[in-house]
Amino acid sequence: MEITQKPSFITAISTNATQAGRRVAAWLGMAASDQVFPRKRCHFTTVPIKGVPRKHLEAAIRLRLQQLGVFEEVGFAYRVTGDQAHAWYWDDAQARLLFAGKRVLPWPEPLWRKPISESGVRLIACSEGYELEGLNDQGIFRSRWFMQRPSESEQQAVYRDLGLDYPGSTNTIATIQPGKPGGQWRISTGLAQPISTWALVIALVVICAGAIAAIQITQLARLNQSIHSLETEAKSLRQQSATAIALEGALTELRPTLNAMDEYTSAPRQTHWLAELAKREIIGSSADVYLTEWNYTGGRVTATFRFGPKARSTELLAQLEKSGLFSNIALIPEPPAGTVRLLLQLPEKDQLQPNR
Secondary structure (H helix, E strand, O other): OOOOOOOOHHHHHHHHHHHHHHHHHHHOOOOOEEEEEOHHHEEEEEEEOOOOOHHHHHHHHHHHHHHOOOOOOEEEEEEEEOOEEEEEEEEHHHHHHHOOOOOEEEEEHHHHEOOOOOOEEEEEEOOOOEEEEEEOOOOOEEEEEEOOOOOHHHHHHHHHHHOOOOOOOOOOEOOOOEOOOOOOOEEEOOOOOOOOHHHHHHHHHHHHHHHHHHHHHHHHHHHHHHHHHHHHHHHHHHHHHHHHHHHHHHHHHHHHHHHHHHHHHHHHHHHHHHHHHHHOOOOEOOOOEEEEEEEEEOOEEEEEEEEOOOOOHHHHHHHHHHHOOOOEEEEEOOOOOOEEEEEEEOOOOOOOOOOO
16 A cells, blocks of 8 residues: 655655755756666666655665665665555766766656556667566566567566566567656655755845845836826826816806706796696686695795685595695694695606606
């Protein structure tokens, strides 16, 4: 099964800081470059890691590879699979000579191609020599390198090691899609020493200073643009203020005329309501109700109605309310004898319509 230990809080912070530092270094061109390390010069093995804490994985794998005693300086790339780690390892001293002391990450050649995913064995042409790599149904992986094309007996040995039936000799070289190292694979090598913390700090300070300067320049440009816009707007407002003052003076001179026109427009409404009262026979000889007072003031009318022998005040009030001519009807106390005084509120022009 896969390792499931969760990293501690401190480990998580350290990992994030390291990744951030690598991203900054890559952006600045200070990061080590990925290079292909020939299959001829690297080897594959598995390392048991059951019970090893996550933070000690790399140290445990390095110790196990050093115990093999193959190389004095060992570099390796690994990935965790269940209770073991798959590891490609090589001689870091030899890699240093191959890459002329440059800061590189020497990823093994097999990690630059799409891995085998189905049970079987395939023949691969490497940059130097040939490789037979195979996978069985239990997920066991084997890889062997040959300077020349492997013979039939060498092919049989690989099949036998994987517990697979030998289908016969093949000289067909597999066509493999290229890939890119990384993903689940991690690398440990002396060819890419970590960048000095002080160097990263200085680089970050330079970046921050440049960013702050760029922000300040942008803000100054925006501020100058805003000042120019405000000055233009202020000039426009001064011109508009002068026009507004002139218009206000003209309106002041026209105010008496406007007031007179407003009073005039109210007069036809009185005529309309009086005509409606007569037309609906609310007043007149047929209703035996006569209008003795009609005093219009600002949308309200004080009206006095005199009743004949056949008229009743209740009938008058009912007819007025039913007509819909007025938005409110109120009795005025202490009217003259034989009369009713009412305060009638005329509706707004866009509100009530008389009921026909």
